[in-house]
Every structure is written in structure tokens, then in C-alpha cells.
Amino acid sequence: MCSNCTVTFCSRHWKKQVDMDICRRKSVIEISELDPFLAELLRQIPASANPDGAPAAEQRIFSPPIKGKATEFCAEWKMYVEPELRRLFQSATETVATDLEQLNGNEKSLGNRTLRIPAKHSDAWLSALNQARIVIAAKNKFTENELNDHCHSPIGSRRDLSLFQVNFYGFLQEFILRELRS
Amino acid sequence: MSAENSSVTDMTKAHIGGHRPPLQFELKASYVSLFGMSCGPRRDGACLAQIKEVEEITLVSNEKAGTITTAEPTIEKETQSEEELDLPWQVVVHNDPVNLMSYVTMVFQRVFGYPRERAERHMLEVHHNGRSILWSGMRERAELYVQQLHGYLLLATLEKAG
Numbered sequence: 001m002c003s004n005c006t007v008t009f010c011s012r013h014w015k016k017q018v019d020m021d022i023c024r025r026k027s028v029i030e031i032s033e034l035d036p037f038l039a040e041l042l043r044q045i046p047a048s049a050n051p052d053g054a055p056a057a058e059q060r061i062f063s064p065p066i067k068g069k070a071t072e073f074c075a076e077w078k079m080y081v082e083p084e085l086r087r088l089f090q091s092a093t094e095t096v097a098t099d100l101e102q103l104n105g106n107e108k109s110l111g112n113r114t115l116r117i118p119a120k121h122s123d124a125w126l127s128a129l130n131q132a133r134i135v136i137a138a139k140n141k142f143t144e145n146e147l148n149d150h151c152h153s154p155i156g157s158r159r160d161l162s163l164f165q166v167n168f169y170g171f172l173q174e175f176i177l178r179e180l181r182s
Numbered sequence: 183m184s185a186e187n188s189s190v191t192d193m194t195k196a197h198i199g200g201h202r203p204p205l206q207f208e209l210k211a212s213y214v215s216l217f218g219m220s221c222g223p224r225r226d227g228a229c230l231a232q233i234k235e236v237e238e239i240t241l242v243s244n245e246k247a248g249t250i251t252t253a254e255p256t257i258e259k260e261t262q263s264e265e266e267l268d269l270p271w272q273v274v275v276h277n278d279p280v281n282l283m284s285y286v287t288m289v290f291q292r293v294f295g296y297p298r299e300r301a302e303r304h305m306l307e308v309h310h311n312g313r314s315i316l317w318s319g320m321r322e323r324a325e326l327y328v329q330q331l332h333g334y335l336l337l338a339t340l341e342k343a344g
Binding site: 061062063064065066067081084085088126127130131133134137142143144147148166170173174177178180181 | 340
């Protein structure tokens with residue numbers, strides 16, 4: 001099953017279309033014809049997934065297990081469960097970072113590269129993409145309307161770029177989920 | 183007893199919080215076997231489940247006849263009311279505009295083993311009503327589910343029914 005993703009983004013001064021193909025080939029998800037811009041967004045997944053230094057993101061990633069007053073329970077959750085969750089999330093981003101090493105190199109060599117993701121890493125990718133989307137959304141305080149506006153254009157600010165990043169990562173998640181279902 | 187130690191380890195994984203003594207296993211020999219298992223109670227009344235089963239087996243040896251008679255086991259069961267069992271803890275998932283609908287559906291299928299239709303129904307309930315009760319039952323299991331859901335980055339909480 002193959003999907004083609006054409007992305008149009010523009011600023012006040014220029015407009016550009018970027019493409020990539022995403023396919024499932026046996027036990028590998030292959031992203032080919034990868035534009036340098038999208039390749040760079042992919043390379044930013046592990047860093048974007050890190051909630052450090054952003055209390056809102058940290059609070060969202062490690063949300064309380066109970067509503068209302070249950071301070072003792074929450075304290076124990078923080079002590080015993082959070083470290084386990086941290087390890088889980090870190091393990092996923094490390095797997096993704098290792099896969100993304102295929103994209104390492106100078107900027108010229110990034111042109112139309114191919115990224116091969118082993119299908120067995122699908123869960124790690126889903127987790128890392130989700131972490132990144134949640135952290136970016138929390139840092140930028142995106143509203144539900146903004147997040148649902150998939151045709152938002154143009155990219156004129158850092159905030160617009162972050163919104164695009166959330167949507168792009170969401171597209172990848174959708175593709176991986178579709179592959180898992182099939 | 184060694185059985186007690188291994189059970190404590192298992193329960194620690196599944197349970198966070200509370201002031202509950204660990205699982206207790208008792209085995210009294212001989213001829214009379216008493217097996218008791220309890221988990222609970224919590225101070226806050228979270229979990230109280232007790233099952234007592236008394237099984238009595240009497241072996242009577244008849245040397246003259248050279249036969250062994252096994253008396254029918256007498257099984258006594260004590261059960262407690264549902265209120266005492268403290269079952270109604272709920273796993274609630276809250277709406278979150280970032281998580282994809284297809285992703286949430288997949289998580290419900292994986293964590294609870296629900297068929298796709300049921301998982302989708304819950305997902306849509308979360309989407310439209312802001313929350314959905316995914317599961318209710320014993321607190322320990324509910325905590326485990328919440329932990330798993332947090333592992334998938336869903337907004338999930340534990341709530342006492344009512």
C-alpha cells in the first residue's frame with residue numbers, strides 16, 4: 001500500500017510544494033523522495049518529544065491519575081509509575097533516533113533521501129510521534145480549532161511551522177496505524 | 183512463606199498506593215487444608231475482597247478391609263456483598279484534541295481487548311461527551327489500566343463510581 005503526500009507551504013515571499021512517498025514493503029515502512037524540509041522535520045522528532053523545560057508539556061505527558069484531592073496516591077504514582085513511563089517514552093524516542101540516523105549527513109545529501117522504518121519499530125514510532133505532537137501542542141497552547149485546521153496556510157511564523165509539524169506527524173501516525181490494521 | 187513473597191511482588195507491580203497488607207496465603211496441614219486469600223482492605227475503603235474456602239478431606243483407613251474411604255469434601259464458602267467487595271472503580275478517558283481518533287481506538291483495543299466496534303464507540307463518546315468510562319471493577323486492575331493508558335499518552339483517570 002502506498003501513499004503520496006504532497007505538502008504545500010508558503011510564506012509572504014515564496015510558495016513551494018514538497019512531496020514524499022510512503023509505502024509498506026514487506027517488513028519495512030519506506031518513506032522515499034523525501035524532501036529536505038520534511039527530512040529535517042523527521043529528524044526533529046526526538047528533540048520535539050522532549051518535554052523538559054516546558055511545564056505545560058511535562059504536566060500533559062505525566063498527567064495525574066486521579067481527579068481531585070488524592071495527594072498521597074498522586075505522590076506514590078509520581079514515585080513509582082512516572083519513572084517507568086519515562087523509561088518507556090525514552091526507549092521509544094531512542095529507537096526512532098536510531099532509525100533516523102539514516103538521514104544523517106550534510107544538507108545536500110538530504111535531498112530526496114529514503115528512510116526505512118522496520119515494521120517492528122511501528123509502536124516506538126507511534127509513541128514518539130505522539131509524544132512530539134503532544135509536547136509541541138502543549139508548548140504552543142494550540143486550540144482544538146487550530147489543531148483541526150489541517151489546511152492552515154501559509155507558514156508565516158514559528159507557531160505556524162509548529163502546527164504544520166503536528167499535522168505532519170499526525171499524517172505519519174495515520175499511515176502507520178493503517179498499516180498495523182492491515 | 184515463599185508463596186506470600188512471590189505474590190507480594192506481583193501485587194506491587196499492579197498496585198500503587200494505599201495501606202493494604204499484601205496478599206496472604208495460608209496453608210494448614212495435615213488432612214485439613216485451609217486455603218485463604220485476601221486482598222484489602224484499604225484505609226480509604228478501596229479494596230476489600232475476601233474469599234474463604236474450607237475444604238475438609240478425611241481419609242479413613244480400614245486396615246481390616248484393606249480399603250481406603252475418602253469422605254466427600256465439605257466446601258464452605260463465605261462471600262461478601264458487592265458493597266463490601268468495593269468493586270465500582272472506573273477507568274475514565276478524557277477528551278484530548280491532540281490524540282488521533284484512530285490511535286485512541288487502537289489503544290482501547292489493545293489495552294482492554296475490546297472489538298473494534300466497541301473501541302470506536304468509546305472513542306466517539308470521548309470525542310463528543312468529553313469522557314467515557316472504559317472499564318469498572320477492582321481498584322488494582324483499574325490502576326493498571328490507567329497506567330497502561332498513560333503509557334499510550336491518553337488522558338485517563340481512576341474514579342470511584344457514584
